[in-house]
Amino acid sequence: MSLRKIRVVAATEFFHLLKTKVFLLSLILVPSLSLSLGYAWNYLEKRPDQAQRRVGVLDRSGVLLEALKTESLQKSGARYEILTVPGVGQSPAQTRAAALDRVRRGDLFAVLEIPPHPFATRGDGASFAYYSATPSYGDLPAWLSEVLNNEIRMRRYRSLGLSDSAVRATEKHVPVEEYRVVQRAGASPDDQVAAVEPSEFLVPVGSMLLLFLMVMLTAPQMMSSVIEEKMSRISEVLLASVTPFDLMVGKLAACCGASTVVGALYLAIGLALAKHLGYSAMISVENVLYFFVFLLLAVFLHGSLYMAVGAACSQPKDAQGMLAPLVLVTAAPMVALNALMQDPSGALATGLSFFPLSAPFVLCFRLNSHPGPSLGETALSIAVTLAATLACVWAASRIFRIGLLSQGKAPGPLQLFRWVFSD
């Protein structure tokens, strides 16, 4: 191994990588797109739904329609216009059919059918029927259910002789305040707990996504660079000067350098943003250092595999098929994000922490979550990932050595396996 040559390859590839259009575009596009989407999401979520929806009501009870109309005018912000569906013909079925035709024509957004005896408390009870051509819009049936059930409940209480004020007092909601138990900081009982913030998962999810972004920003670039070298017939010239292992390690070092620079840049922006929003206490120096450890491990591990794929392929389209399983495995922690958030120390999180391809991402998430992994678990996970990284770099360099000089049809998994163990 020649450190001098690795340094030459790393420096050249590093500056080459930083100057590629795709990299520069990703560098600017990804954060600006993320911020724009976040802002747009926030804006749209806060913005009231301006569209007015017309609801036809077939009130067979004869008492609940007015409650709906009143509530609609007072509290729904006139989002929903409640209309009486006039009776057609002799049977309720005929009236319903006529109303549903209005839904089909777009004259009504939905039709609500109220049963004749909605107050019944015995037997299976009655139910409301809601008909809509847009069943995915859940706000309206939820609002109808809330208003109707409130009215029914009030009427039931009244029938039991309770006044409205007594009912309101009885039903006063008592909230549950959530606290996280933390290490004792002082003698005060208040020092033993911390309030659970809604932004509790901002840092773990953000750091995991940032790590994923860094890997995806550089590893595929390195793969493209290897394929380009193969297609341009540069590989053989390079291999006459430098061993495949040194060449690959140099490229990986460049990858790590670019990831670290960009990661540090994004992290600085993130820290400034966290400070601005008052979340800076959630980020520890220790976890920032861990982030860079995982960044290096992830880039070396994934970068070596991407480069091996690049070396095995003669053209970019060959790489697509080979990359699919790798991308799926890499993205597994993102897919399992909900489960990780639900239980950061559960079986899934622990399992993924010891699977080398996902370990850096999951550990990065868990270290910023509560409860985080133990020091022993973290150390073991790092050791497992480090061992796997070394094995991957070694195996990938074997594929790299043979792949760079081979042309024609891309090898299958069995042939790749043979390349790893061939002389």
Place this chain on the structure above:
Amino acid sequence: MIFEHSKTHAVRVDAVTKKFGGHCAVDGLSLAVPRGGVYGFIGPNGSGKTTTLRMIMNLIFPDTGTIEVLGRRSSSAARDRVSYLPEERGLYKKMTVRGVLRYYGLLKGADPATVEASLSKWLERLDLGAWAGKKVEELSKGMAQKVQFISALVSEPELLILDEPFSGLDPVNAHEMKKVLGEIKAAGGTVILSTHDMAAAEILCDRIGMIFHGRKVLDGTLAEIQAQYTDDAVSVRTDKSLGFLGGLAGVVSAEALGGDQVLRLNEDPQKFLKLLAASAEVRHFEILKPSLNAIFLKLALPPRESHVPA
């Protein structure tokens, strides 16, 4: 360039065999390339030349046999003292000419100052000085090929291995490169030149080795090879007719070629000269030597198996 004059060989290939699957690309090949001079490595396409060169460069490994480069058993140990220009070679299109040459030079382990001085010298020598700061993608094909050639020289190697360096070059650039190779040879450098350009090989090479079906079929100086493959033909100019000459003892066939007559003999040309002098006025007598191209064709044309030594 750094030239080390010694009696040892620059490259020794000893009983090397290399198979790819069921195909034997190189079959028990032995070669010795002396230090100093140009060694021509010829052979038809698919005969195993590139495989042999790749094994010399340690890019692939022989199944059996040994290879010694610049006195070292592992050519990776001599990697920085050897430059290799493969047949199919490329350059980084987005890099500048100076940048790509510096990169290739530094990868050979040369120090930056030496690389800078060397690349400036070679760029000027091949009239590319004004293009040093341009991106490779801005160069014409001929210019790019010259840059590729310089990339092999920029580290000042002890041994230069060139695989088809003239392929695709226009006559002017090819002539320029041949001149440079001539200069390297004159300065005592060692070059292994794999080429299909037989005329260039005849002019440039001190020794020539031919490989066919993975086996060596020729090895020696041009004179030795020509002597080995002479076809006992003489070119004569006399006062006699073609018919008279064709009827002389020892003449197998006779044909007119310009003002001369070419006679194929089945006996010693010296004995025939005495006979001819006794019966005609001899104005010109020349024992014809076969060209390298003719020898190449003789060895490579079917039936091929008959040319392969047992």
